[in-house]
Amino acid sequence: MGILCQCCNQANATVHLTDIQAGGEPVERHYCEACAAQEGITMKPHEPINTMIEKFVKMVPAMRDAAQLTCPNCGISFGEFRAQGLLGCPEDYTEFGELLMPLIRRAHDDCDVHRGKRPGQTNDVGKLRVQIRSLERQLEDAIAEEAFEDAARLRDQLNTLRSSYDASKQNDASEDGA
Amino acid sequence: MSVDDLTGHVGEWLRGTGPMSDIVISSRIRLARNIVGYPFLSRASGDEKREIYRALADALASAGFGSNSFFVDIENISDVDRQILVERHLISRQHAEGEGSRGVSVSLNETHALMINEEDHLRMQVLKSGLQLETLWNDINIIDDRLASEIEFAFDERLGYLTACPTNVGTGLRVSVMLHLPALKITGEIEKVMRAAKDLKLAVRGLFGEGTDAIGDFYQVSNQVTLGVSEEEIIDMFSGQIIPQIVEYERAAREALSDQRSVQLDDKVWRAYGILENARAMASEETMFFLSHLRMGVSMGRFNQLDIGTINELFLQIQPAHLQKRNGGKLSGEQRSVARANYLRQRLGHNN
Numbered sequence: 124m125g126i127l128c129q130c131c132n133q134a135n136a137t138v139h140l141t142d143i144q145a146g147g148e149p150v151e152r153h154y155c156e157a158c159a160a161q162e163g164i165t166m167k168p169h170e171p172i173n174t175m176i177e178k179f180v181k182m183v184p185a186m187r188d189a190a191q192l193t194c195p196n197c198g199i200s201f202g203e204f205r206a207q208g209l210l211g212c213p214e215d216y217t218e219f220g221e222l223l224m225p226l227i228r229r230a231h232d233d234c235d236v237h238r239g240k241r242p243g244q245t246n247d248v249g250k251l252r253v254q255i256r257s258l259e260r261q262l263e264d265a266i267a268e269e270a271f272e273d274a275a276r277l278r279d280q281l282n283t284l285r286s287s288y289d290a291s292k293q294n295d296a297s298e299d300g301a
Numbered sequence: 302m303s304v305d306d307l308t309g310h311v312g313e314w315l316r317g318t319g320p321m322s323d324i325v326i327s328s329r330i331r332l333a334r335n336i337v338g339y340p341f342l343s344r345a346s347g348d349e350k351r352e353i354y355r356a357l358a359d360a361l362a363s364a365g366f367g368s369n370s371f372f373v374d375i376e377n378i379s380d381v382d383r384q385i386l387v388e389r390h391l392i393s394r395q396h397a398e399g400e401g402s403r404g405v406s407v408s409l410n411e412t413h414a415l416m417i418n419e420e421d422h423l424r425m426q427v428l429k430s431g432l433q434l435e436t437l438w439n440d441i442n443i444i445d446d447r448l449a450s451e452i453e454f455a456f457d458e459r460l461g462y463l464t465a466c467p468t469n470v471g472t473g474l475r476v477s478v479m480l481h482l483p484a485l486k487i488t489g490e491i492e493k494v495m496r497a498a499k500d501l502k503l504a505v506r507g508l509f510g511e512g513t514d515a516i517g518d519f520y521q522v523s524n525q526v527t528l529g530v531s532e533e534e535i536i537d538m539f540s541g542q543i544i545p546q547i548v549e550y551e552r553a554a555r556e557a558l559s560d561q562r563s564v565q566l567d568d569k570v571w572r573a574y575g576i577l578e579n580a581r582a583m584a585s586e587e588t589m590f591f592l593s594h595l596r597m598g599v600s601m602g603r604f605n606q607l608d609i610g611t612i613n614e615l616f617l618q619i620q621p622a623h624l625q626k627r628n629g630g631k632l633s634g635e636q637r638s639v640a641r642a643n644y645l646r647q648r649l650g651h652n653n
Contacts, residue, residue: 196340197340197341197344198344199343199344207343208466209341209343209420209465209466210341210343210465210466210467211340211341211343211344212339212340212341212344213335213337213341213455213457213463216457216460216463216467216470217457223467226467227460227467227470227528230467230468230525230526230528231468231470231471231526231527231528231529232502232526232529233529234471234526234528234529234530235459235460235528235529236459236460236528236529237457237458237459237460237461237462237470237471237472237528237529238471238529238530238531238534239461239471239472239474239530239531239532240442240445240472240531240532241456241461242449242453242454242456243446243449243450260541
């Protein structure tokens with residue numbers, strides 16, 4: 124025989140609460156299901172799991188709509204792209220825009236801006252970058268080996284290269300702006 | 302010039318020359334490009350694939366890639382011929398097994414192979430023996446520029462070169478260096494190296510690329526990040542840091558084996574030689590295993606009856622399509638094992 128509901132004193136109590144009073148004293152309370160519902164203590168019976176999932180998906184309409192978003196140029200939907208891993212045309216990068224960016228960042232170590240060659244670019248800047256890095260390595264080695272004369276020479280060379288690197292980058296920038 | 306003319310010799314990339322060629326078999330750089338105005342290949346119709354094929358073949362011709370190269374129409378050659386090109390690393394498996402119009406332009410010395418209609422409209426690749434990434438970048442950069450003056454590639458100001466798979470976007474550049482690492486395998490340190498490579502966001506694959514095992518102790522190390530770094534930075538990281546570091550590990554492992562386990566080491570090498578020159582039936586994988594040990598013996602100076610170039614050539618000539626081409630017809634797996642053993646006995650000199 125269980126505890127009786129403290130409200131109706133008839134049915135068995137199935138809902139058990141522990142309240143902390145103002146003085147910090149715990150007080151136990153016991154209700155039957157009907158009285159608990161009347162008092163507004165219990166929640167409605169559990170919803171079936173599929174209803175809950177459906178509600179969750181509706182909470183994030185972006186997820187549902189994204190899969191259906193379709194490129195007007197090639198006709199591929201974002202869902203189809205996700206299934207096959209290949210895009211349908213170069214325009215997809217614009218059409219799917221921000222949907223694609225998280226994937227791109229995950230694949231590319233958090234990067235999302237191209238820093239390499241452009242069609243028709245002369246590669247003087249790139250060559251300078253390679254030379255600078257190579258000199259930087261040699262300089263580190265020279266310092267580690269305490270070959271300070273070499274280090275001084277390398278540092279001078281580096282400074283010259285760095286200033287022409289900065290100059291050619293500025294040239295690039297002004298050409299881009301033109 | 303056709304596929305038939307290739308099989309008797311090896312491409313430049315297997316000659317066993319070039320920097321660090323005791324351990325670095327070959328270096329490869331590929332660029333992925335697509336031409337504007339067409340869908341990527343998964344959404345392209347048969348007609349569109351033909352148009353892309355024609356447009357790129359024309360661009361190659363007018364950019365001057367006819368004279369020292371030959372062009373292969375992949376759609377209309379035999380399965381064995383496609384497989385020959387795969388074994389020579391001139392096309393990918395995906396390209397061999399694809400559908401519709403597709404082709405490849407190959408330079409006579411096999412240092413460049415420009416694939417039309419693979420995963421992207423154009424996949425250009427250059428390959429050479431040893432660690433030669435700077436030279437390769439110089440070469441492929443020129444090829445890219447020459448083609449770009451003939452045809453317009455899909456390019457976005459923010460994202461760079463646009464590719465069918467977003468994992469290639471940006472530079473579209475993939476560096477792959479093929480390494481022979483038998484000593485690290487024997488000492489069991491290979492796992493450590495592979496884990497370190499993966500931490501650096503590098504892919505490690507087997508001899509024939511994606512999805513293949515590291516048979517014969519060959520490992521292909523390549524970059525996965527193509528966006529946010531320049532071509533030179535990727536190349537510099539490989540030739541300045543990653544590859545020299547792995548080569549150093551392999552050399553240290555070889556030295557440790559020579560110092561501490563020289564009898565066992567020589568035993569492995571000579572056993573491999575004994576089996577390769579005497580067996581009557583050799584499966585492909587087991588041949589790769591023993592050739593790997595023999596190659597290690599040669600490159601460590603412990604076995605002097607063969608040179609690296611010859612061993613590299615054997616690795617190629619014992620592949621299924623090369624065996625069948627030499628035989629002049631299709632062979633079953635069992636027949637291939639016999640043909641492979643016969644070939645090895647012939648090449649290793651003794652007519653026993």
